[in-house]
Amino acid sequence: MSEASKTTRSGGGSNEDRGIDYRGLALNLCGLVAGIAIWWVLTAGGAVGLPLPPQVASRFIDLIANGQLATDIMSSLARVMTGFLLGVILAIPVGFVMGWYKVARSLIEPYLQFFRMIPPLAIIPLAIVTMGIDETPKVFVIFLASFLASVVATYQGVISVDKTMINAARVLGAKDMTIFLRVIIPASTPFILVGVRIGLGSAWATLVAAELIAAQTGLGFRMQQAQLYYDLPTIFVSLITIGLLGLAMDRILLVIERRLTVWQERV
Amino acid sequence: MSEASKTTRSGGGSNEDRGIDYRGLALNLCGLVAGIAIWWVLTAGGAVGLPLPPQVASRFIDLIANGQLATDIMSSLARVMTGFLLGVILAIPVGFVMGWYKVARSLIEPYLQFFRMIPPLAIIPLAIVTMGIDETPKVFVIFLASFLASVVATYQGVISVDKTMINAARVLGAKDMTIFLRVIIPASTPFILVGVRIGLGSAWATLVAAELIAAQTGLGFRMQQAQLYYDLPTIFVSLITIGLLGLAMDRILLVIERRLTVWQERV
Amino acid sequence: MAPKIVFDKVTRRFDLKDNAFVALDRLSLDIADGEFVTVVGPSGCGKSTALNIAAGLLKPSEGTVLVDGKAVEGPGPERGMIFQQYALFPWLTVRQNVEFGLRIKGEEASRRRQIAERFIDLVGLGDFADALPKTLSGGMKQRCAIARAYAVDPSILLMDEPFGALDALTRVQLQDQLLDTWSRERRTVMFITHDVDEAVYLANRVIVMAARPGRLKEIIDVGLPYPRTEEIRLSAEFMSIRNRVWQAVYHQ
C-alpha cells in the first residue's frame, strides 16, 4: 500500500522560489484572455461607450509605427522612475525616524497625513510657481505621491518590528544606525515592499496630473490631448500602456520581494 | 544611593496605551504653529503665489457663517465614508482569497495591479455611462481608489502571517473560514491597518476627481469651482478642510489600531 | 487490534539550494491504540519532523502515515499537538487561547469557560487567565500551550518537548497529571523529550532516533507497571532501562 499511496510533493520551499511558475503564468494568461473577451462582448453589445479591441489594437500599431508611443513611453517612464525612486528611497529613512524618535513622529506625522489627503492636482499650481514648467515639477508631483503613499507603510513596518530582534542587536553592541540598517530594514522588508508597491501605483496614477504641467510628450499628455478630440482608441492605448508598464514594474518588485523575504516562513 | 538614583519609568506598556499623551499633543501643536509660521513668512515675503493665512481664515469664517462649508463637508464626507468603507471591507476578503488560493491570485492579481496604475480620472467616463451621474459613480470612483490601495496591503498581510499560527489553528480543528476570521485577520491586523490608512488617503485624494461627476456640493466641487475663478482663499479652505477631515479620520484609525494591536510587542 | 498510528517508510527531504537534505529516512513505526511512546534522539534527528508529519502539517516526501487505518491528509482535532515553540495566538489572552479549540468544536460559552478554567488551573495559570502571551514568562507560555491542547480532549496527543521550559517541580506535577489522564482515558500519546529520565518514566516504549539522516535507531520497551511512582523512578530496573536508552542514543 505504501508505494501506491506515495505522495510526492517537493516540500518546504514553495516552487515559486526557483525557476518559472508555469502554472501561474498559464492562469495569468487565462485571466487576460477572459478580460479581453469580456471587453469585446460588452463593446460589441454596444452597451458601453468603449472602443472595440481591434480598433485599439490598430491604433497601437499606428503609434508604434510612427515612433510616437516609444517617445511617450520613454519620457513618462523617466518621470515615473525618477519620482518613484526618490519617493520610496526617502520614505524609508523618514519612516524610520518617525517610528523610532517620538519627537520626530509628533512633529512630522500630522503633516504627512494631512498632505496624503490632498489631491495631487491641487499641488500643481504651487509646483509651477516654485519649480517652473520643466521636468522638476512633474517629477516632484510623482515623487510626492509615491513618497506619501509609501511612508505610512514603512513607518508601520518600523513600529511593528519584533522587540526581541532589536534587543538582540543591542545586546550585541548595535547602536541606532546599525539597528536601523541591519535590523529594522530587513525585519520590516515585507511592510516596506507593500509601501513600495503602493507607491508605484500612486506614481503611475499621478502621471496624468503631472503631465498637465506643460509636458511635450508622455503617455499622460497624449491621453489628455486625445480627450480633447474624444479619441477613445488613443486614450485606451495610453491607459493600457500605463497599466502594462506599471504591471511590469510591479512584477519586478514582486520578484525582488521574493528574493528579499526568502527567510520568511510562508503559508 | 539606591533611593537617590531611583528610576521611575512606568514600564512595559507604553504610555500611549492609556490616557492622553499630552507631550505628543504639545509637539503636534508646535508642529502646527511652525507650519503656519512658515506659510506666513513665505507668503508675506511675496515669494510664492499663496494667500496669506488671515485671508484664508476670514474666508473660512465666511463659509462657515453662510453654511456652505457645512453642506460641502456633509456631502463630501458621506461620499468618502461610503466609498472608503466599501473599499476596505471588500479589500480584506479579496486580499485573503488572493493570498490563500493560488488560482485566484493568478487570475485576479494582474488586473488589480493593472488598474492600480490607471488614474481615477480615466475611470470617470466609464462610470458615468454605466452608473449615471448621481451619487453612485462618485462613490464608486472613491471606492475603487481605496480598494485598490488597500488590497495590496491586505494581500501582503495574508501571505506574511506566521505559518506556525496557522498550523496551531489547524491542529485545533480550524477550517479555512475559521482560520481566515480568527487567525489571518488578527495576525495581519498591522498590515490591514496600513492598507486601511493608505486607502483613506486615496479616498480623500480622489474626492476631487469624483466630484468632477456632476456634483452640486462638496469640498472637491467647491475647489474646482474656485480654481476657475482663481479664488485662492476658497481653494485653501477646501484643501485645509479636506486635509483636516482626513487627518481626523486617520487619528481615529490610529486609535483603533492601538486598540487592536495591544498584543504586539512594540519598540 | 490495528495500530492507532502507522508510520510506513516515511521519508522527508527538504530542498536546499543545491541538494536535498534528508531529515527523515524511511521511518517505519506502529503505535498501538492507547499506547504512550516517547521519542528521544540528538538535536536535529528529525523528531519534530516526524511529529509534524503525523499531525498532517508536513507532507512526507515518500511513504505514508496512517491514523486509524486512514492516510493522513491534513490536521484534525482528534490529533492534538503541542508545538516546540508554543505557537500561542499572541492576540488572545490565556483563556481565549485555551478556548480556541473549544469554540471550533462548537462548545457553548458557559461550558467552554468551565473547561478552560479547569485546564488553566491544572497548569497553574489561574491568576493569569486574562493575561496576553507577551506578558507571560517562558514557562508560563508553555503551560498555556499545554492547557490549550488538553482542552479539546483529543484521542491522540502529539507533544514536542512539552515540558522543556518548566522547572523541575512543575514538570513532575505535569508528568503525573498527564499519566493520570492518559491511563484513565486511554489516549494515544507520542511525546518528544530530551530528558532520558522523563522518556523512561512516562513511556510504554521509548523510540530512539539517530541523526544524519534522521532515522529510527532502536525501540526500547519499558515494561514498568503503571501508575509510575517516585519509588519506580528510584528502582534499579528504572536505572537500567534509563542506561539502555542513554547507550542507545549516544552509543555510536
Place this chain on the structure above:
Amino acid sequence: MAPKIVFDKVTRRFDLKDNAFVALDRLSLDIADGEFVTVVGPSGCGKSTALNIAAGLLKPSEGTVLVDGKAVEGPGPERGMIFQQYALFPWLTVRQNVEFGLRIKGEEASRRRQIAERFIDLVGLGDFADALPKTLSGGMKQRCAIARAYAVDPSILLMDEPFGALDALTRVQLQDQLLDTWSRERRTVMFITHDVDEAVYLANRVIVMAARPGRLKEIIDVGLPYPRTEEIRLSAEFMSIRNRVWQAVYHQ
C-alpha cells in the same frame, strides 16, 4: 575586590489593566568578578526579568543595577546575552547571525569569518553554516544563539536557559566547554536553568528565587573544586548540595 555586578534593591513592576504586578521585589545581590552564578526558581519567579534588567533591556521600577560600579543605562557588548527564545535574526544565515556582533565590533571580514567558523563548529552546526534559521530544528536554533553570544567574547555572559532545548549529550558537552572557557578567561557568568543538577554542576553559587512576588530566597555556595568532572557529579557532596538546592526551591 569590588563586585562585577550589583543588584541593589531592584524592583520591577508591570502595569496591568487595573493593578501593578510585582515581577521582582527588592532583589539585592553581588556577583564577584569572574564568578559563575546560576539562578533557579519556579516558573514565573522573575529570573528572566532580573537578567533583562542586568542586560539593560528592561528598566527597574526601583533600585539600580551596577556593572563595574556604574549604573546600567542600556545594553552593551561587554554583556553578552542568550535569550530564552533564541532571538535569531531570521533573515540571516547561521554564519551571518554569528558574525553580526563581530561586524559591529569592527572585525575585518577574514577574521570575522574565522571566529564565526570556530564557534559554529563548537556548537556542532558546521554543516549548517549557510542555513537560514527557519530551516533549523529547535535545538539547532538554540546552539546558533549560543555561538552568536560567544563570538563577541563578552566579559559578562547572561544566559537564559541556554541549554534547555538540547539533548543530554550535547548539553553535557556545552556545559564542559562553557566551564572550560570560563575558567581560562575568567568571565563572569549569570546562568538561568531549570535543571538543578546543571545549576550545581556549573556554579560557584546557586541563587534560589521564589515566586509571587519574585524575590531572592536563598544563596547556596557550591564550593566544589573546578574543573568539575563526571566524578564530582556522582560524589556524595554534589548530591547533598543538589538536595539542598532542591529543598530551597520547593520547600514552602
Place this chain on the structure above:
Amino acid sequence: AFAASGIRAGAAGTAARIGYNGDFWGASVAGVAADQGFYAKHGVDADIKVFTNGPIQVQALGANSLEFGYLGPGALWLPASGKAKIIAVNDVGFSDRVIAQAGITSIAGLKGKKVAIAAGTSGDMLLRLALRKAGMAMTDLDIVQMDPSTIVAAFASKQVDAAGIWYPFVGIIQKSVPDLVELAKNDDFYPQTTFPSVFIARNDLVEGNPDLVRNVVRAIKDAQDFRAANQDKAIEITSKLLGIPADQLKTEAGYGRFMTSAELIKLTKDGTVNGWFSTMNDLFKTFGKLETSLDPKDYYLGDQYISA
C-alpha cells in the same frame, strides 16, 4: 519624431518660450510660424511648448517660465484682471453649441431640465447667452457641472437632457445620439458677441522688451495669413506637430473663420475687437467670475498689432 518635442525654429535671434494649446486653433499659428520659419525671419529664437489649457500658461508666465502664451475665450478674464497682456487675436470660434435630447425644441424647453456644462468654458458662456436671450436664468435649469469629455459620455448615455458644449464633441455625440437638437450656436450672437481666442505676453515684456513682442506679433501675423491662404497645409503642419490625425483637425477647423491679419487690423481699428472683450467682461461679471475688470484698451495691445 518631428512631433516629439519643443521645436527650436532657427538658431539666431532673441530666445522666447511660446506656449500653445494642443488643439487646432491653439496650435496652428505656433506650428505654422515654426514650420515656415516666420519666427526666425523676424529674429525670434522660438521654443514652442504645448499646454493643456490657458490658465496653466498664465501660471507659467507668472513663474517666468514662459514669455508668450495662448488663451481660449473661457480664460479671457485672466488678462482682464491684469494677469497678462493680449498681443493678438487668434480667431473667433463658431464651434460652440447648446444641444438637447430629441423632443426639446427650444431654450425655454430646458426649464427644470438637467443641463451639463463644463464650468468656465465657451460652452458654458454660450448657454448663458442663450438663456439671457430667452429671458431665463441658470437657476431655472438643473445645472450639472462636468469635465468636457465627461459630458460626451453623460449625454450619449442620456444621463442629461442638454449640454453647453462644442465641436468636435458635438460630432462625436451625434454618432450615438443622431437625433440631438442644436438649440443655440455662436452665430446666433455674432458679431455683437463672439468668443475670441488670443495670444498673450508676460506683463513685464511689453515694457522691458518691446522689440521681442513686436517680432513675435509679426511672426503671428505672417502665420495667420499663411493659415488663411493654405488651410490644408496648415492642418497638415499642425497634425504633425500635435501627433493628431489630420481628419480630426479638419473637422475642428471647419468651425472657425480663418481670419487674416488684415481683417483683424480692420476689426481692431473699428473697435470691434475691444467690443468683444468688453462683452466678455460683462459676461464674466454676470457670471460672478470678475468683480471689476480693466478696460480692454489697457490689456489689448491693438495699436502694436496694427503697427507691427
